[in-house]
Amino acid sequence: MRIRFDLFPGGKSKALTLSYDDGREFDRKMVSILNRFDIRGTFHLNSGLLGKPGYLDREEVKELFSGHEVSAHTVSHPFLNLSPKERIADEILQDRRELEHLAEYPVKGLSYPHGAWNKEVVALLPALGVEYARTTLNNGSFDMPEDFLLWSPTCHHRDMLEYGQKFMDDRPRHPRMSLLYVWGHSYEFNNNQNWDQLERFGELIGHHPDIWYATNIEIVLYVKALHQLRFAVSGELVHNPSASSVWFSLEGQAVEIKPGETKRLVV
Template sequence: MRIRFDLFPGGKSKALTLSYDDGREFDREMVRILNRYGIRATFHLNSGFLGKPGYLERSEVKELFSGHEVSGHTVNHPFLNMSPKERIADEILQDRSALEQLAEYPVKGLSFPYGAWNKEVVALLPALGVEYARTTNHHGGFHMPDDFLLWSPTCHHRDMLEFGQKFIDDQPRHPRLSLLYVWGHSYEFNNNNNWDQLEQFGERIGRRPDVWYATNIEIVLYMTALRQLRFAVSGEWVHNASALSVWLSVEGQAVEIQPGETKRLVV
């Protein structure tokens, strides 16, 4: 029996997520545009900068990012790869704590300030409650990461129109999970006076029935639930111990396994 982990929620094979750093005031305009097109993003905030000139106010974080995700970016935006372990831990934990009070949910993600990391930084992350961390090393592909603690995006948003079209047109020879992951800073749109690029991206790729629009943490949680499915030796039976519905293909047919369900896989 051919069983493949090649489907996102709703039996879709494609997903889109965006990732934006720093918590600058231009996030307001970005959220307004994204909401119009049904596109969802993760916003990595430096809690120590909130309320300063040019940055968001602490009081607006929960409402502004409703439907999106608030994630960590450290308190003060240091080079983590040049910091003592104690400072790394404090920067990440204090940022998480402050943002959780504003968002009112657990903050489990991180983007590396300046895109700077090393193996010592990454090794600390699980103990600090971090479930994923984004780099700035864009790879130009649509594949899922091997390690969510070193999650590299497809492209910077300067190339979002090019890769958005490739993503829409992408028809892989073999079924697979296909993810378009775009990162950047909202102030770049303002500095370059090219908000129209984001509008064009939304018009081109927003509200498509074949795409799952997700935040970073939703992708992590979904993939965790998918990988933790419990199969019988024969593959005939599967149990979903998670609180999420997950989808897989059985002999090329989409099958949903609901939360807590034990299901016989017959097509």
């Protein structure tokens, strides 16, 4: 019995997520463009910078990012790899606490300020309640991460059109989860006067029924739920202990296991 963990929600094999840092005022324009194309993303905010010139106001965070994800980026944007453990913990926990107050849900993700990290920083994250952390190391692939605490994106948005087209054309030889992960800063579009690039990306990749448009944390939670499935030795029975539906392929056919369901698999 051939069972493969190769499907996203709805039995889709492709997913798109975006990840943007710093909470600058240009996030407003970016969100308005993404919403037009039903593209969803994660916005990593420095809570200590909110309300300062050029940054978002605290009061707008919940409404602006409705349908997207608010995630941590530390309070003051330090180099975590050059910081003592006590400061790392304080920067992340304070940022989480303040953003959770504003967004009104648990904030469990992080992007590394300046893209800076080391093994000591990574080792601290689980104790600080962080479930994923994004690097700035572009991997140029559509593969799922091996370690969500060192989650490398596909590309920076300067290359989003190139990789967006590759993603749309991608037909892997063997079935797999295919993820396009784009990161950047919204102010870069303003600095380079190339907002049209984001518009063209939306036209290329938005509104496709076979793509799952997800936030970073939704991908993490889905993969965790998928790997929590409990199979009988024979493979003929499966139980889903999670609160989310998950999908996988059985002999090439999509199978949904609903929350709490125990299902007998028939080929």
